[in-house]
Amino acid sequence: MELNNNICKPTKHCKNNWKVRFKQWNTQTVILIPVAAAIVCYINSLEGDFLHDDIFAIKSNRDARGESSLSEVFYNDFWGKPMVDKTSHKSYRPITVLTFRWNYYLSGGHPYAFHVTNVLLHAMMTGLLVYTCMDVFLLHSRVCLMTGILFAVHPIHTEAVSGIVGRADVLAGIFFLISFNLYIKSLDVRWQKSSVLVPEVQSLTLLCLSLVCGGLAMLCKEQGITVLGLSALYDVLICSRPGLIRILKGRKLRDGVVSLTKRIGLLCLVGVGFLVFRVWIMNGQMPLFQHQDNPASFSPHFLTRCLTYSCLWMYNGLLLLFPSTLCYDWQVGSIPLVESIYDLRNLATISFCIIMASLMWHWWKSFDCQSTSDATLTSLLLLVLPFLPASNLLFRVGFVLAERVLYIPSTGYCILISQGIHYLLDRFPYRRIHIVSASTLVLLVLIGKTWNQNYTWISRESLFRSGVKTLPHNAKAHYNYANYLKDKGSMAAATDHYQVAVSLYPDNPSAHNNLGTLLSNKTQAEYHFREALILCEDHKGAHVNLGSLMFDRGEQEVGISLLQRALEIDPNYEEAFLALAGMMVETQDWDEADRLFQSALKNNHVSAQAYHNYGTFLHRRGEETQALEFYQRALDVDPGHIVSIIDSARCLKNQGRLVQAEHNLKQALKIKRDDATMDMLGVVYFEMGRSREAILLYEDVLKESPNNTNLLFHYSQVLAKNLEFRKSEVALQQAIRLSPNSIEILTQMSKILGQQARHKEALPYLDHAITVAQRTNDKQALMDLFLQHGDHNKDLQQYSAAVKSFNEALGLGGNTPNVHLNLGALNHIQGKYAEAKQHYLLVLSMDPNHTIARDNLLKLERVLSQENSKL
Template sequence: MTASGREKKFRQQPRVTVRLEAVWAAGRYAVLAALCALCYGNTLHGELVHDDVWAIVNNPDVRPGSSVRNIFSNDFWGKRMADNTSHKSYRPLCILTFKLNILLGGMTPLYFHVANVCLHCAATCLFMYTCERCVFGDQRLAIVTALLFAVHPVHTEAVSGIVGRADVLACLLFLLTFLSYIWSVGECVTEDSLPSTASLWSLLLSLMLGTCAMLVKETGITVFGVCLLYDALVLCRKPLAHHLSGSRGRDLLHICTPLIKRACLISGYVVIIMSVRLWLMGGSMPLFSEQDNPASFSPNLLTRILTYSYLLSFNAWLLLAPIVLCYDWQVGSIPLVESLGDMRNVATMLLAVVMIALCLHCIFSLQRQNNREVLVGMLFLVFPFIPASNLFFRVGFVVAERVLYMPSMGYCILVAHGLGRLCSVAGRWGTTFLSVSMLLLLLLFSWKTVQQNNVWLSREALFRSGIQTLPHNAKVHYNYANFLKDSGRHPEAIYHYNIALRLYPRHASAMNNLGTLTRSPEEAEGYYRKALDTNPQHNRALFNLGNLLKSQGKEKEAEALLRDSIRYGPHFSDAYSSLASLYAEQKRFAGANEVYLKGIENCPDSSDLHNNYGVFLVDTGEGELAAAHYQQAVRLKPAHYVAMVNLGRLLRSSNENQEAESWFKRALQVTRKVDILTPLGALYYNTGRYQEALQVYREATSLQPDSTEIWLALAQVLAMAGHSKEAEKMTQDIISREGSCIECYRLLSAIYSKRGNYTEALEALDRALQQNPSDVTVKAELYFSKGNQLREMNQLDLAFESYKLAVELKPDQSQAWMNMGGIQHIKVRWSTAGKFPCCCFLVLADQGKCMKNLKDGTRQFCPPFKNPSGIHLAPPSVC
């Protein structure tokens, strides 16, 4: 081979090596992403469950029409940050991702789950990259770390639950911030100098990314502490150790200037953003209840310290052995540690020993080279967990698996480091055994993750799993009872509410909800009052008791309770509607209007409140303003079919039939319900579109086959459409099921009368009168119809008596009076006819003329009218 040939071969080898490394790197990341997708692929068809409903479905800030400005002034759940009832969780960037999800794919849960799985894949791949560049010298250990992170079962809540996106996205931004900070620090030129800031832009980028991490979830701010300690103990370790051990310690301050500048910049920036964060909170901390975090409400300092310490070891155990997992660890799941003799203190002491040993290891390893795994593992494990430790402020949970998403990075690093150390001293067979063991652990974790994902597929699966996992947890029984209540399974709901109260007798919400399921008003009142004894500011118990007393006529007490419900829950829209309806019933329309306006001011995103105000405005004669509120209700909640139907009815009353029909049809696109079909059918019926009315009413009967009213309406449409036989048969069927159907007999009478079967028509009316209707108007109309049938049969005396009974029941029946006068005229009883209050009586039936009596005793012809029967007199308006 010639010299030029050898040179060409040596030039090609590095290129081949680079390509192979690139392919190998791409393969590693592809396998890692595929493993994440396989482990969480079964979550894609899950529902929005538990906190997802409150953070997404019921959150006004997430809706497409809402203002983006509100996202930056409200908390994670859509409440104002300055509100006393706010959770104070400020995560606008996470809410923006929810809003983007809805803009791109609507409320379909699939796209939310796809986004979560993709974010988990990205976080896992970035974690492996971070381990390769900044933690391990051995690439294999970085892969093992990332594989363990990808399949760890404790991540199921963060990835399967959509609300957990805050933790996953914060972890991703945490790693990006960390890497950006490291890129901003240059390398040591000599052992005498600390690395300077190589890229100010990278440093500023790290500040921006860290801020974004905090705006996704509060724990993201801990990345700045990790960056500073990594800078001092890893990047600057060698120069610092050299100067601390050497004779030039007096020059240390001058040498450390680059580090001090970075530390001052980071620290000052953290102080600023934390001050802004506290300002957004309105200067107050979130208010949690005892059931959220029982240890923090214990008056005994020793109990608080021992319980908080034990919870640290409990979280560590969840990372080590995620055997028992649950979506909620509140209310009795973990009893308080109240004495030094509690055996659980052993776990606390064991954790303390391990952590002290790891810290000492980090200190002693400062002089060594390439021994940063334990230090980074400790930083990643401890710092992200500090906000959840109750060390600086009270948190709203006992244990939450999703908050372990970021700390688990440190756990995975420590496990991989331990595995590497064991393999280095175990020999070939020992290494093989450890490798197989690690593979089995990864398979076991993957299986557990897939199984745990099934728990998050639906509300029922989630709540049932909670009961099976922690049957002594009152909160899981309460949540499952809520699900059963919403599903209409009330006996089961009552059973689980009672269990929740047995486990936690002071559960005010369980008492309140149990009251709503109780049939006895006295028993319900007792539950509401017990709930208020436990928590006098329970706004829903105040609301329910107020409504109960309102239904009992105790209006003054009801008003006071509803006012208190608004005072303690100013954003509870139902309380405004109930109080306003009470005022409306009392004819205090100005007060009702004021309450509605105040409610809309405090709850501008409540579609139900706008709808109810629209109903009130219609009742008070302000239809145009009502239409605007109905439309606003639909804008706030595009699926608010009740507001659409109300708007359709309003337009129908104004004879705007085409627009009314469009709103009814729009409501039907949301759901096919009888409440929508019947007004649409009535519109078709009243406008003579009988075939369309038949189609609508037939669908209504299929949806609600037990409704007599709908079957009767269908029969009426059939009769008007010319299907009298089918209408008659259907009406007879209704009568066979419900013999007291007065309207059925009236319809039969009309059908028979139209055929000329006056005898059968008269019999149908008699059967209707035999039911003795309580409504005077209905009874009067029946007598009037009977008079018409008798008149058609030329039984004028009996017809006269029937008309007489009608006007005795309802004196304002002008047509009955006119027909009575007509009968008297036909019988040539002129003097008697003049005594009737009717202004007209028939003079020449064949010519269709009538006369009226004037005040001076003379008579005058009325304008001509057409009446071929010669019986019915002209309506009063003609005269």
């Protein structure tokens, strides 16, 4: 190949001209290609919502929402609980929380900005990795490029990048590499040219900055502290390798050893200091994990723990090598415990150990070589050290397997694979087309897998459905999917998945509790609530649900005590406050109910449900204006809180503000088409005088819900108002078939028949309604029914029956001018003048200006005077 003015001209004698062309690529190009790949590969994740842990770490976290002071961020855990709280998860990541806070401030809480930040941080991490490979590890440009692209597109990173809370791993990785780079830069650069046996520190500033960045990495996520171990081992085994070899061969070496010892001592001291700080900030408490979080760590058998842990390490290696099966949660049922040495999975574990041992042997064989670039050792250090905190070797972790924890270790894997491909290209140059083609094909497959996996992180439905599909024996996947279905309103499907979750893992108290909330059989529901409390005596949700069930069953004291216990467990538990307040409303302890609602709002002033429930409380007390104000506050917090939209429309309708009520109902229907909302809109149309629109609306919705009695009832009312009595009667007959004991529907039928002067047909419906009301002892309903019964009998000229009905109404508290007027007129007609006069006088005593009563009384007195004159 001829070189002329920096242009490569291949000759017929040069077979490896592609190598020369590759070497001419500048540093910027080698970095920018993987960075671009990282951005492009995750561009379809930007439309994702807040999912899974994002809800608790961001949406429900006052620290992330910017509602707490900055100082609180440094005293609370990743989820917003004080680190000293015994229920805290003990995950201390204030730097990550501050980035969430920044995103929330800029975007107003919209997830798009969070996802953009995650993708940009992943691109930054990719660029840093390539730079580190080139400038520190001194790897070939081809290896750096392949490492960067492989890291950028590897599907194992989807949880860390597409899942917003995965930012903790990405940020930790960035500070991890910055810290490592600064540490190496702080050393004398001559060691890279093998002119120095043991390098010395040339910049104390860079060394201190390295330690600071190591601390920041730990404050992003706990495993960031392992950068100190990487720096120490890389310093000893690679930077100071010539001097170490000289010492091992028995030769004396004094120059540089003191400096190396000081550096390693400083790293150890700082590492211990970081660990002491972590123990102090946790108040000396370890996180409290449950059996379902990490079953192997709870096994009483040492052999089971050893075999399962090693098997899990093998699974992590397989996920890096073959990322075909990916899931957001690998809890109970995903990977069964290895409880016997005869388990076939042990063969895979042994194979994995042999591979790792072979790699170590390969490095050891070349230990005494004077090479300062050892890709094998570098790969193993990056692969193993950052994974140690998740290995269960040092302490119990709260998961079986988590793809996100492989984000930093995958850097070592990517270097190892890229170095292997580089070796193959050098070893078999005549096969380079096949090797490059195969490598390209693998990368395309990985890109396709990552692109497709990003879609699973777009919504709750796609994420939880993928978990059930990928790991059908994972009880947690079924439980999470059931929670989604429950929130969506698919109660039957949710019940099925809760039952599957309970059958797969009967010891999950939350699955029992949530299943109980969906069961119509109260005995079965109570069983599951009590089972949840047996499994976890401090399960606050089960206390609330069991307490509510007992209260509804009439055991009010027991129910209230259970809810009070829930508040003892968690003094800020919103659901307990709201449920207990509801109980106080039922017992008409209005002051206590008001206090409890106020406490719920004080603890969480961005709770749409709390604002809504307080609004409902005020509405029940007749304070509709104030109720409307709190419904609006709920909508300010959550514009899509459909219950508040509907209830605010109900308030507006009651106040006669029908145009605003119509607007709110149409807004609710855009969110979710619901029969009850359509029904209320029809009523609003009716009250606005738009009967034809109301009729068309009811006819449209009844096509989909022909057996909805409320729709049929209101449809009949509109038709009757429009004088379409025949159609109104048909609708009511259908409603009566569906609800034969509805007093309201039976009464409406009698009214429609009365409007058509079909009083004789109307009476049987009223008789049935009276029977139902007597059975339920509803005195107000009975009084109204007897009044209507009297009116129908009066129109039929069945005066004795009419008098009997009005007397029944009078005995039920119907001591009104209208009742006495009717009784006076009926007695008057029947010639019972004394009784008639008595009733007329009672009317006038109640209303002295009652014209009809006065006129009737005058007529009666003339009749009496005529009779007296005849005598």
